[in-house]
Amino acid sequence: MAGPLTLYDKIIDRHRIMSLGAGVQGREERLLLYVDRTVLNEYTSPQAFSGLREAGRKVWRPQAALGVVDHVNSTAANRTDAVEDKGAQGQIDYFARNGRDFGIKMFDVLDPRQGIEHVVLPELGWVLPGMVIAAGDSHTTTYGAFGVVGFGIGTSDIEHLLATQTLPYTRLKRMRARFEGPLPVGVTAKDLIMTLIRKIGADGAAGHALEFAGEAIDALEVEGRMTICNMAVECGARVALMAADEKVFAYIAGRPRSPSGAMLAEAQKTWADMRTDKGAVFDREIVIQAAQVAPMVSWGTSPDQAGTIDDVVPDPEAVAADKRAGVVRALEYMDLAPGTPLSDIRIDRAFIGSCTNARLSDLRDAARVLRGRRVAPGVRAMISPGSSSVRREAEAEGLDRVFVEAGFEWRQSGCSMCLAMNDDVLAPGERCASSTNRNFEGRQGTGGRTHLMSPAMVAAAAVTGRLTDVRALKLLKA
Numbered sequence: 334m335a336g337p338l339t340l341y342d343k344i345i346d347r348h349r350i351m352s353l354g355a356g357v358q359g360r361e362e363r364l365l366l367y368v369d370r371t372v373l374n375e376y377t378s379p380q381a382f383s384g385l386r387e388a389g390r391k392v393w394r395p396q397a398a399l400g401v402v403d404h405v406n407s408t409a410a411n412r413t414d415a416v417e418d419k420g421a422q423g424q425i426d427y428f429a430r431n432g433r434d435f436g437i438k439m440f441d442v443l444d445p446r447q448g449i450e451h452v453v454l455p456e457l458g459w460v461l462p463g464m465v466i467a468a469g470d471s472h473t474t475t476y477g478a479f480g481v482v483g484f485g486i487g488t489s490d491i492e493h494l495l496a497t498q499t500l501p502y503t504r505l506k507r508m509r510a511r512f513e514g515p516l517p518v519g520v521t522a523k524d525l526i527m528t529l530i531r532k533i534g535a536d537g538a539a540g541h542a543l544e545f546a547g548e549a550i551d552a553l554e555v556e557g558r559m560t561i562c563n564m565a566v567e568c569g570a571r572v573a574l575m576a577a578d579e580k581v582f583a584y585i586a587g588r589p590r591s592p593s594g595a596m597l598a599e600a601q602k603t604w605a606d607m608r609t610d611k612g613a614v615f616d617r618e619i620v621i622q623a624a625q626v627a628p629m630v631s632w633g634t635s636p637d638q639a640g641t642i643d644d645v646v647p648d649p650e651a652v653a654a655d656k657r658a659g660v661v662r663a664l665e666y667m668d669l670a671p672g673t674p675l676s677d678i679r680i681d682r683a684f685i686g687s688c689t690n691a692r693l694s695d696l697r698d699a700a701r702v703l704r705g706r707r708v709a710p711g712v713r714a715m716i717s718p719g720s721s722s723v724r725r726e727a728e729a730e731g732l733d734r735v736f737v738e739a740g741f742e743w744r745q746s747g748c749s750m751c752l753a754m755n756d757d758v759l760a761p762g763e764r765c766a767s768s769t770n771r772n773f774e775g776r777q778g779t780g781g782r783t784h785l786m787s788p789a790m791v792a793a794a795a796v797t798g799r800l801t802d803v804r805a806l807k808l809l810k811a
């Protein structure tokens with residue numbers, strides 16, 4: 334394609350094998366796409382493998398796939414004693430068998446590299462700028478932080494991908510969100526993305542590849558950028574992207590699976606072009622002033638039903654007519670009265686975990702708030718590091734002691750209470766401050782009530798027993 338290009342189009346063009354149908358402006362809408370890598374989990378891959386077995390097919394490029402157990406496993410503190418329920422054990426066993434039969438490396442729960450797939454891949458150095466990574470999980474968008482087109486696919490597409498290393502693909506529209514100006518003190522990547530989601534709505538980026546840019550994004554470390562790309566799927570984006578810069582190159586260097594030596598130098602030359610050209614045109618642009626972003630919490634059952642911590646629960650009568658019924662229903666489920674200050678909402682549980690916010694920097698943020706404090710009476714707090722390696726690194730710097738002394742349960746790694754698919758669940762009616770990305774009805778357990786926020790905000794809520802502005806704890810610089 335001629336003329337200035339968006340990062341998205343550059344990557345898609347480089348992975349285009351052939352057209353599957355012409356579209357507008359000389360661009361094909363449908364094409365056959367080469368996929369560089371995939372990650373498999375025990376929950377969404379079984380039918381794909383069964384399909385391959387039935388058709389007598391092999392995996393075309395087994396070395397381009399990695400598998401990791403994350404969704405259904407227990408996070409019991411002592412891993413070797415963990416007893417999985419029968420269903421979960423069956424999924425874990427079938428997963429291991431598929432790895433053996435099809436020649437794909439799978440990390441089981443006892444593997445030191447185990448963790449949530451979207452935490453594990455980057456820390457292995459397996460996510461490299463300019464790649465296309467498709468996988469059976471919607472939060473595959475996380476890899477956008479590396480200048481990677483990452484997207485979630487369904488079971489039949491996983492099967493197609495494993496058999497051919499390609500996917501039939503529909504080119505997306507392009508959207509850019511710019512966060513202008515520096516990030517205010519006490520505001521995190523989670524607050525930036527929650528602000529955008531509230532502004533454009535849970536389907537605001539539907540059909541688009543969403544690129545993030547601006548001073549506040551450039552200033553973030555790679556882990557914070559992953560938080561944003563991870564959660565971009567909650568405003569409907571199919572792909573999230575950021576330019577690959579020096580921070581990304583430094584993050585990748587020296588990791589177990591990343592290129593090194595001359596190969597790394599050669600790769601970096603290509604990676605330097607993994608950014609949108611000046612003058613490239615987006616179908617839609619949104620600008621947010623970072624100075625106006627404050628710590629966010631969700632009050633409803635959709636990620637866009639959220640406000641800043643100094644807001645109040647909205648009055649359904651005061652919201653747009655097309656949103657009213659949704660707000661009424663959400664407030665009923667969440668058992669919240671209009672006009673209640675969000676900072677008056679009391680919690681029963683606090684959870685730090687998930688592929689959104691359980692990396693080392695997230696744990697450090699939370700520990701900074703918890704150091705020398707105790708979880709409020711009546712609150713049960715737990716933390717599940719994003720990967721076994723994050724858990725070890727945190728232990729090496731004594732963060733586990735900070736959490737345990739504050740009254741948190743220090744769990745093993747997995748999706749844990751991000752979704753109710755293992756033994757970490759809310760009881761009906763329990764209210765949880767959570768560092769996760771989804772607050773749908775029943776997401777953390779039937780009848781459970783989720784309030785999304787950053788890990789530091791979860792820590793603040795845990796010690797006061799109610800949703801709390803972390804900036805008021807005056808501990809941010811400690």
Ligand SMILES: CC(C)[C@H](C(=O)O)[C@@H](O)C(=O)O
Pocket residue numbers: 376377404469470471472485752
């Ligand atoms: C289980 C899986 C299909 C799902 C996803 O695709 O995102 C899960 O990881 C989630 O976060 O809801």
Ligand code: SF4
Pocket residue numbers: 403404449470472687688689747748751752770
């Ligand atoms: S941690 Fe949560 S969001 Fe991430 S893959 Fe697991 S269930 Fe999905």
